[in-house]
Amino acid sequence: MGEIADPARKSIGARRNLDSAEAILEAAEAVLIEAGYAGFSIEAVARRARAGKPTIYRWWPSKAALLLEVYQRQKRVDLPDTGSLQEDLVGFLINLFTHWRQTSSGSVFKSLIAEAQSDETAAAALAGYAGGRRTHTGQIIERAKARGEIAGDIDPGVVADLVASYAWRHLLINRLDEPEATIRKMVRYLLQGIEAPGR
Amino acid sequence: MGEIADPARKSIGARRNLDSAEAILEAAEAVLIEAGYAGFSIEAVARRARAGKPTIYRWWPSKAALLLEVYQRQKRVDLPDTGSLQEDLVGFLINLFTHWRQTSSGSVFKSLIAEAQSDETAAAALAGYAGGRRTHTGQIIERAKARGEIAGDIDPGVVADLVASYAWRHLLINRLDEPEATIRKMVRYLLQGIEAPGR
DNA sequence: TCTCCATCGGAACGAAACGTTTCGTTGAAT
DNA sequence: ATTCAACGAAACGTTTCGTTCCGATGGAGA
Numbered sequence: 001m002g003e004i005a006d007p008a009r010k011s012i013g014a015r016r017n018l019d020s021a022e023a024i025l026e027a028a029e030a031v032l033i034e035a036g037y038a039g040f041s042i043e044a045v046a047r048r049a050r051a052g053k054p055t056i057y058r059w060w061p062s063k064a065a066l067l068l069e070v071y072q073r074q075k076r077v078d079l080p081d082t083g084s085l086q087e088d089l090v091g092f093l094i095n096l097f098t099h100w101r102q103t104s105s106g107s108v109f110k111s112l113i114a115e116a117q118s119d120e121t122a123a124a125a126l127a128g129y130a131g132g133r134r135t136h137t138g139q140i141i142e143r144a145k146a147r148g149e150i151a152g153d154i155d156p157g158v159v160a161d162l163v164a165s166y167a168w169r170h171l172l173i174n175r176l177d178e179p180e181a182t183i184r185k186m187v188r189y190l191l192q193g194i195e196a197p198g199r
Numbered sequence: 200m201g202e203i204a205d206p207a208r209k210s211i212g213a214r215r216n217l218d219s220a221e222a223i224l225e226a227a228e229a230v231l232i233e234a235g236y237a238g239f240s241i242e243a244v245a246r247r248a249r250a251g252k253p254t255i256y257r258w259w260p261s262k263a264a265l266l267l268e269v270y271q272r273q274k275r276v277d278l279p280d281t282g283s284l285q286e287d288l289v290g291f292l293i294n295l296f297t298h299w300r301q302t303s304s305g306s307v308f309k310s311l312i313a314e315a316q317s318d319e320t321a322a323a324a325l326a327g328y329a330g331g332r333r334t335h336t337g338q339i340i341e342r343a344k345a346r347g348e349i350a351g352d353i354d355p356g357v358v359a360d361l362v363a364s365y366a367w368r369h370l371l372i373n374r375l376d377e378p379e380a381t382i383r384k385m386v387r388y389l390l391q392g393i394e395a396p397g398r
Numbered sequence: 399t400c401t402c403c404a405t406c407g408g409a410a411c412g413a414a415a416c417g418t419t420t421c422g423t424t425g426a427a428t
Numbered sequence: 429a430t431t432c433a434a435c436g437a438a439a440c441g442t443t444t445c446g447t448t449c450c451g452a453t454g455g456a457g458a
Contacts, residue, residue, distance in 0.1 A: 193392030
């Protein structure tokens with residue numbers, strides 16, 4: 001298994017071979033799924049894609065760049081819009097965890113985080129993505145604020161940061177199978193606080 | 200710079216040379232600080248420690264094991280005990296971020312998380328540590344619960360998970376310089392919730 | 399039509415780090 | 429005095445990296 005059936009693709013001469021680029025990206029994703037980040041080498045990707053290593057290095061300057069493009073190709077998880085912040089957050093997290101578990105995007109994202117610890121390009125990309133205002137969590141919270149569901153002096157960025165942090169850590173320590181009840185508890189604490197009443 | 204002045208240590212013969220073990224652990228920490236996780240190789244550690252590679256492999260089966268021991272040697276950050284959960288949490292996070300920035304422990308912990316993505320030993324160690332009940336955050340929250348400061352039906356594990364997640368993500372995306380005001384906001388949201396009043 | 403030339407897959411390269419083996423030396427235990 | 433485990437050092441074969449060649453392919457422009 002794991003071998004590609006068709007022979008090497010035709011070269012198209014003076015233009016970039018989009019078939020090769022596609023095959024390389026698909027192979028990179030497949031290698032990540034089958035062998036994990038530990039087995040993710042440029043050589044393995046080239047073999048899997050029936051491509052030459054120089055072809056990969058011509059278009060992606062580093063392993064991090066290839067990882068980043070594989071990550072960006074992932075289809076994003078749906079944004080729930082139930083009109084309730086609590087249901088939106090719980091639904092989003094469950095969708096996200098399921099998506100991360102059932103597709104390769106969890107592996108890809110984990111690998112990107114790992115790569116960012118030794119590659120400046122990946123680190124910059126990750127920081128830029130994490131700090132952006134258009135994250136899914138950020139949108140859910142901004143919508144709730146527009147509905148007046150959360151207090152006016154709440155900083156949506158800080159809340160989004162907290163929710164994203166929860167998701168990241170569960171991805172990194174392989175706890176994506178958290179029961180819905182636990183996720184629901186976490187969201188409830190965030191919405192209603194944890195202080196004892198009467199304080 | 201970076202060279203060690205003294206000549207090779209004396210061998211002690213038939214017993215484990217604790218001086219060598221100490222020199223290797225110190226060298227591992229130094230290499231991690233000076234060259235980062237990217238430059239952290241067993242060979243570099245052996246050179247820095249004036250030790251032989253077999254000596255390292257004799258006592259640490261993998262790079263992850265060495266990283267783990269370096270991490271465990273780190274002195275832990277103080278646990279504030281002000282009698283106020285809010286002050287304890289803010290103080291702990293500020294202490295932790297400062298400690299991570301000013302010592303090597305931030306680099307070591309980041310490297311351990313990265314290594315856990317490709318090494319099963321590191322992954323197990325990390326999951327065990329993260330899931331343990333005796334984390335610092337967990338202790339702060341358990342104490343607050345004993346004081347009756349938080350509601351009785353609150354699950355301390357979930358709260359600790361949330362706070363630790365916030366710290367992890369800020370470490371991983373190099374945002375340990377978060378202003379105290381932001382950290383204070385986050386803790387306030389967690390304690391008091393974010394819902395608009397009157398709901 | 400014909401020549402140019404960027405791109406292709408493939409083979410090979412040097413450098414670096416891996417993990418292992420072998421060597422001669424050291425010094426505590428017997 | 430002898431034994432023996434651990435030491436530092438050096439060398440080994442392997443893997444992956446990133447690069448450099450090569451012949452072949454096929455679109456673009458003369």
